[in-house]
Amino acid sequence: MTPLTMIVFGATGDLARRKLYSAIAHNIRSGLLPKDTAVIGISRQQMDDAAFGQLVADSIGGPWPASSRLAYVAGSADQPDLYPDLSQRLKAAPGLHLFYLAVPTHLISAVVGRLADAKLGRSRGRVIIEKPFGVDEASARTLNRSVHRAFAEGQIYRIDHYLGKETVQNILVFRFSNGVMEPLWNRGQIDHVQITAAETIGTEGRSDYYDHAGALRDMVQNHLLQLVALTAMEPPAVFSAQAVRDEKVKVLSAIRPVRTEDAVRGQYQQGRIDGVSVQGYQQEDGVAPDSRRETFAALRLFIDNWRWYGVPFYLRTGKRLPQRATRIQVVFKQPPLDLFEGAAQANVLSIHVQPDERISLEIGAKRPGLGTHVDPVEMNFVYATSFRSASAEAYERLLVDATLGDPTLFAREDEVEAAWRALDPLAQRWDKEAACLPYAAGSWGPQAATALIARDGRHWLDP
Numbered sequence: 534m535t536p537l538t539m540i541v542f543g544a545t546g547d548l549a550r551r552k553l554y555s556a557i558a559h560n561i562r563s564g565l566l567p568k569d570t571a572v573i574g575i576s577r578q579q580m581d582d583a584a585f586g587q588l589v590a591d592s593i594g595g596p597w598p599a600s601s602r603l604a605y606v607a608g609s610a611d612q613p614d615l616y617p618d619l620s621q622r623l624k625a626a627p628g629l630h631l632f633y634l635a636v637p638t639h640l641i642s643a644v645v646g647r648l649a650d651a652k653l654g655r656s657r658g659r660v661i662i663e664k665p666f667g668v669d670e671a672s673a674r675t676l677n678r679s680v681h682r683a684f685a686e687g688q689i690y691r692i693d694h695y696l697g698k699e700t701v702q703n704i705l706v707f708r709f710s711n712g713v714m715e716p717l718w719n720r721g722q723i724d725h726v727q728i729t730a731a732e733t734i735g736t737e738g739r740s741d742y743y744d745h746a747g748a749l750r751d752m753v754q755n756h757l758l759q760l761v762a763l764t765a766m767e768p769p770a771v772f773s774a775q776a777v778r779d780e781k782v783k784v785l786s787a788i789r790p791v792r793t794e795d796a797v798r799g800q801y802q803q804g805r806i807d808g809v810s811v812q813g814y815q816q817e818d819g820v821a822p823d824s825r826r827e828t829f830a831a832l833r834l835f836i837d838n839w840r841w842y843g844v845p846f847y848l849r850t851g852k853r854l855p856q857r858a859t860r861i862q863v864v865f866k867q868p869p870l871d872l873f874e875g876a877a878q879a880n881v882l883s884i885h886v887q888p889d890e891r892i893s894l895e896i897g898a899k900r901p902g903l904g905t906h907v908d909p910v911e912m913n914f915v916y917a918t919s920f921r922s923a924s925a926e927a928y929e930r931l932l933v934d935a936t937l938g939d940p941t942l943f944a945r946e947d948e949v950e951a952a953w954r955a956l957d958p959l960a961q962r963w964d965k966e967a968a969c970l971p972y973a974a975g976s977w978g979p980q981a982a983t984a985l986i987a988r989d990g991r992h993w994l995d996p
């Protein structure tokens with residue numbers, strides 16, 4: 534295995550503490566990363582290597598693998614005086630240098646600029662960059678140019694952790710390894726698609742970041758549009774990083790920019806979830822009492838290509854909703870005749886991304902007994918019973934892919950830009966808009982979200 538040094542910018546931040554260190558430790562222990570992987574944490578907070586070791590151990594809830602070294606450099610990632618020290622350390626580190634940028638998007642340019650000046654990227658480096666990548670298409674383009682000063686595109690891994698989830702990777706396998714799906718997967722057979730990513734949590738101490746991003750930039754531009762892309766893309770000719778990403782870019786580029794009247798933004802107010810009272814968004818620590826940032830977004834989008842023209846994709850995501858659930862629901866057209874008196878119903882194929890990982894097809898079945906009564910029943914593929922092994926954490930898988938140099942599950946530059954392009958008109962409008970519609974924590978968002986889909990004679994399915 535090639536020796537590995539990971540340089541983590543944003544080493545004391547929420548993402549690193551919640552996801553990254555446990556994924557690295559797990560991969561080292563299971564032999565997916567070298568036993569002697571070295572980790573250098575960088576952050577502004579003053580502390581020594583021992584205190585950093587303690588922070589990491591606290592984050593993972595146990596000891597760090599003894600075979601791996603942890604070191605810490607205190608400093609501001611955008612200041613030049615940090616880099617001579619880092620250069621020195623990296624000169625002595627053989628193998629791959631994997632830079633992990635878990636810093637706010639506005640700092641990324643400065644960091645990669647410093648890495649370029651210190652000649653730390655090109656030769657032995659790769660970089661993983663956390664989302665959101667920019668705040669709109671123009672800033673993403675500028676950022677892409679900056680990152681390219683230090684790294685070639687093949688060395689850049691723009692992370693979207695949804696792509697690391699087994700259930701998300703299985704979308705392409707489900708569609709393209711099963712011959713029965715393709716003839717059904719188009720505007721001739723599909724009435725509409727619903728994608729829901731519901732969370733019960735609030736801002737979880739990340740208000741500084743979240744109050745700038747909001748639901749549209751935090752969830753829709755990346756995770757939800759990735760789900761759209763995988764659901765809607767054409768089959769690639771081969772299963773390679775380039776071919777898969779080419780097809781995703783094509784479908785993202787075919788999304789008609791979303792109009793304001795096709796979208797609803799909401800902000801949670803005080804309410805109850807699972808019987809527990811929770812405060813409103815504006816009362817959260819670090820959120821301005823007059824914040825207009827959305828914590829809920831619902832939208833209707835169209836893909837203007839041969840396969841999907843006219844088929845609405847309804848997307849919704851929000852914080853403080855009644856349950857945690859991410860689902861893709863493909864609703865097929867009704868049968869042409871209602872032979873069984875009022876029983877004709879649309880089949881729904883549900884890809885349950887999380888937490889209850891499965892794929893189900895809702896069909897009509899004859900209720901046993903006299904007469905012909907049709908009841909909806911489910912055909913189910915359940916991960917937990919079909920495969921008795923637990924799925925890897927998304928970050929574990931993605932870290933391994935980045936060290937192996939496989940970018941299939943990462944977003945390419947044109948992919949990120951195309952995703953922004955679809956949402957930019959809406960995001961700009963929302964940035965200027967005076968208010969968000971209120972919804973009670975524990976509800977399914979503002980009434981207007983129900984109206985958005987009801988306008989087309991449809992309704993949100995239970996996720």
Ligand code: BG6
Binds near residue numbers: 732751752859
């Ligand atoms: C992150 C967002 O990318 O995804 C968070 O920044 C969100 O706001 C999280 O909570 C959801 O991830 P998951 O894997 O729990 O669906």
